[in-house]
Amino acid sequence: MLFKWGVLCSSLVFMVGWDVSRHPEWDMMFTAGLTAREIADRCKQNIATVHLHLKNREKYDPEFFAKHTAALEARGPHRITTKWRKRLNEAQEYYATHGRLPRRTGNPEEHSLAEWVAEQRRLVERNELPQAKIVLLYPLPGWNINAQTQEREIRWRNRLSLLVDFVNTEHRMPRYRTYATEEEHLLGVWLHNQHQRRSESRLELWKLKALNEAVLDWRSRN
Template sequence: MMFTAGLTAREIADRCKQNIATVHLHLKNREKYDPDFFAKHTAALEARGPYRITTKWRRRVKEAQDFYAMHGRLPRSTSKPAERSLAEWVAEQRRLFERNELPQAKIVLLEPLPNWNVSARAREREMQWKKKLALFIAFVDAEQRMPRYRSYATEEEHALGVWLHNQHQRRTENRLELWKLEALNEANPGWCSRG
């Protein structure tokens, strides 16, 4: 029944805790009694789609969760081969998620893995933005004015002025992420001079 429902021999072996050779032998014998046995399996397997949840996929999720529990972080692609392989698998899930090609069932199973759907590069950019926000807040508190990018007094002010100008540009073009807009509004409600 499992085979004609679309499960692979490997999935059946894993689910039944049997040797895959034993499963193959059983399937071969079953074909003698039902000539359409393999055709039914092929049709059911195709109906599951290319992104079905396989035993191997479930095993990788478990490995990623165990890795996170042990190390307190996601696997890195710059580490040992086993960790690199796991990092590449997580990155592939992230790419599928970003392209809206990851089924909801897989997304639900990945949810216990913190930040699986955020790339390391995006996290780094977010941290850099938050650092700039903190520098902006400190500058306004110390100088009692907004940083300028044209007639600036120091290079630090110039850098903050350019950063603030870029936030203005993104806001007017509706490209400033909502959480950033809210953070800027909370930090300094008068940061945007134009409506």
């Protein structure tokens, strides 16, 4: 029900005494698991004001903070926090300025930001990143692409292209034992590795499909 908090923020109720809450909407957010910082950001209030209010509410509701703690834990470790949004904004600003994602090889600030982006990628690969965060990350180009994996895939596709050229020219598969040139030897070894991976069920489906479509007789060991 977090989408309704914006409405609650605009319906402030002011009371005379602390025994009746001056900001019941803040109380609802807090006991629903939102942090003081999140409440302050959502309602555009000074965080010190929010903290003071919450501290005073505990005097009239001894279970106030216990309710908050239970709800906060229920939100899970990957909830969208102000700190997380700040890092996302920094990543987006970096991309807008440099035209690329931050790299680990950069200065300490860039390295830290690159690690944050990499962590989001690891979480989504493990299916542990909430959909809400994925949606917010979507406008950041390439955030979910592992650069090393992408580079390996490019090399693999380049090798496949060389295989196609060889077959079209020589009208046979490259050999890794009785080869005529070093180039054929390299292609023969690569093709042999694809055979091995396929026989051991370790060849990715997209690679198998690409080989089948590019070289119909690639499974032949001639």
